[in-house]
Amino acid sequence: MSMSLTELWTILGCGLVTILSRALPFAFVKSLTIPAWLINFLSFVPITIMTALCCQSLFIANPGHLATLNVANCLAAIPATIAGVLTKSLLMVVVVGIMAMAVLRYFSIG
Amino acid sequence: MGPSLTFRAGVHDVLPTVFGYIGVGLAFGIVAHTSHLSLLVVAGLSFIVYAGSAQFIITSMLLLHDPLSAIFISTFLVNSRMILMSTSLAQYFRHESLTRNLLIGSLVTDETFALAMNKQNKTNGKLSFAWQSAANVVAYLVWGIATIVGAVLGGLITNPERFGFDFALTAMFIGLVYLQLISDRHLGLSLQLMVMLFVALVYYFMIGIMSQNFALLVATVAGCLFGMEMKKCR
Structure with missing residues (x-):
C-alpha cells in the first residue's frame, strides 16, 4: 500500500478535470435558457453516442489505413442483438453476449 | 424497466448494467496490478477520478512516466464526451436544486446516461433525483469494488478474456442502443x-x-x- 507524489497529483488533477466535465454542464443548464437549436442537437446525442461507443468495440483502428472489423466482437454481437430483439431485456443481451464470447474463445474463433 | 421513478426502481433498473461494470472493473484492476499500481492508487483512481476508459489511459501513462500535464489533457479529451451527455441529461433536472444537479452531475457515466435516456422513454420524458441517484450510486460502488477485487485477484486470474467477460461492456451498449432505437418515439x-x-x-x-x-x-x-x-x- 503506497502512493507516490506523482500518483497523488494524477488522481487529484484527473479527478478535478473529470468532475468539472460532468457537473459544470448541470450548473449551466440550470441557470441558462437553452436555445431551441441546441435542444434539437442534444436530442440526437443519446443515439449517436451509443452508436459510436458500439463502433469503438466493433472496429479495430489501423492508424494511416482503413479500419478493420473486430471479428470476435462482431460475431458475438449477432446473438446478443437477437437476444435483445426477442426479449427487449438488457440483462439477456449481456448474458447471451458473454456466453457467445466464451464459446468463441473456447473454439479460438476470431 | 417500468415507469416507476423511486430510489428502489433505480436500483432495480441499474442492475443489468452492473455486469458490464464488473467485467471491465475486474479487467482494470488486473491491468493496474500488472502495471505495479498499489491498491490505494487503484481505489483513488476508481473513487476519485471514476472514469472507466480514462483510468486505463492514466494507468498506461503513469507506467510510461508521462508528464502530469499530458495526463490531464488526455483525461479531458477522453472525458469531453461527458460534457455532451451531461448537457443532455441536465435538461431533465432543471426543476431540482443546484446542489441536487451537481450531485447527479458528479456521478454521470456513459452507462447511467444511456440508462436514463432509455428510462425517460418509458416515463413520458420524466426522470427523478431519487431514481438517477440510485442508478449513479450503485454504478459508482460496483465499479470501485470491482476494480479493487480485480487488483487483489490480479495475480491469480491471468486470462479473464477466456470467460468472455470483456465482451460484457460491448453487449451492454448493444442492448442500450437497441432499446433506445425501438423506444424513442420522438x-x-x-x-x-x-x-x-x-x-x-x-x-x-x-x-x-x-x-x-x-x-x-x-x-x-x-x-x-x-x-x-x-x-x-x-
Whole structure:
C-alpha cells in the first residue's frame, strides 16, 4: 500500500478535470435558457453516442489505413442483438453476449 | 424497466448494467496490478477520478512516466464526451436544486446516461433525483469494488478474456442502443437508423486518421448535425 507524489497529483488533477466535465454542464443548464437549436442537437446525442461507443468495440483502428472489423466482437454481437430483439431485456443481451464470447474463445474463433 | 421513478426502481433498473461494470472493473484492476499500481492508487483512481476508459489511459501513462500535464489533457479529451451527455441529461433536472444537479452531475457515466435516456422513454420524458441517484450510486460502488477485487485477484486470474467477460461492456451498449432505437418515439425508427449508419461510417473513416476518442467525438457531433438536417427535410 503506497502512493507516490506523482500518483497523488494524477488522481487529484484527473479527478478535478473529470468532475468539472460532468457537473459544470448541470450548473449551466440550470441557470441558462437553452436555445431551441441546441435542444434539437442534444436530442440526437443519446443515439449517436451509443452508436459510436458500439463502433469503438466493433472496429479495430489501423492508424494511416482503413479500419478493420473486430471479428470476435462482431460475431458475438449477432446473438446478443437477437437476444435483445426477442426479449427487449438488457440483462439477456449481456448474458447471451458473454456466453457467445466464451464459446468463441473456447473454439479460438476470431 | 417500468415507469416507476423511486430510489428502489433505480436500483432495480441499474442492475443489468452492473455486469458490464464488473467485467471491465475486474479487467482494470488486473491491468493496474500488472502495471505495479498499489491498491490505494487503484481505489483513488476508481473513487476519485471514476472514469472507466480514462483510468486505463492514466494507468498506461503513469507506467510510461508521462508528464502530469499530458495526463490531464488526455483525461479531458477522453472525458469531453461527458460534457455532451451531461448537457443532455441536465435538461431533465432543471426543476431540482443546484446542489441536487451537481450531485447527479458528479456521478454521470456513459452507462447511467444511456440508462436514463432509455428510462425517460418509458416515463413520458420524466426522470427523478431519487431514481438517477440510485442508478449513479450503485454504478459508482460496483465499479470501485470491482476494480479493487480485480487488483487483489490480479495475480491469480491471468486470462479473464477466456470467460468472455470483456465482451460484457460491448453487449451492454448493444442492448442500450437497441432499446433506445425501438423506444424513442420522438425521433422515430427510420431517422435513428439513418443517423446510426452515418455515425458508424464517420467513425470508420475517422479512426484511420485520428485517435479513437477523438473519432468518437467527431462521429457523435457529426451524427447530431446530420440528424438535425434530416429532420428538417422530412
